[in-house]
Structure formats: structure tokens, C-alpha cells
Amino acid sequence: MRKVATFLVVTFVLISAFALAEQGPMPDKVYFDVRMQQDVAIQDVAAGNVDVFLYGVGAPVINSLPQ
Numbered sequence: 104m105r106k107v108a109t110f111l112v113v114t115f116v117l118i119s120a121f122a123l124a125e126q127g128p129m130p131d132k133v134y135f136d137v138r139m140q141q142d143v144a145i146q147d148v149a150a151g152n153v154d155v156f157l158y159g160v161g162a163p164v165i166n167s168l169p170q
Contacts, residue, residue, distance in 0.1 A: 141158060
């Protein structure tokens with residue numbers, strides 16, 4: 104019963120947050136810009152030239168993380 108109540112409270116909070124959020128205009132254009140060197144990409148993010156920095160790692164790196 105406690106899990107159901109917790110689930111309902113979390114669901115209510117999420118739905119109310121989405122319902123009360125201000126809706127902004129849709130973007131006209133979305134630009135994708137790619138940097139092939141990690142240090143250059145980090146410098147561009149720090150300088151404000153790009154908004155998001157995504158970095159992918161391979162499966163051996165993820166599998167080597169402690170459980």
C-alpha cells in the first residue's frame with residue numbers, strides 16, 4: 104500500500120509540474136555542431152559557443168566500472 108501511495112504522489116507531482124510549466128515557442132532551427140577533440144569541445148562549452156557537451160564511451164569502459 105505504501106508503494107502505491109508513493110507512486111501516486113510522484114505521479115501527481117510530475118503531472119502538475121508539466122501542466123503548470125510555461126510553454127515557450129518552438130525553435131525555428133536546430134544546429135548540430137560536432138567537435139572531434141574533447142578538449143576543444145570543453146573549451147567551446149566554457150566559452151559559450153555551444154550549449155551542450157555530449158561524450159560517448161565504449162562498452163569496455165562502462166563494463167570496467169565497479170558494480
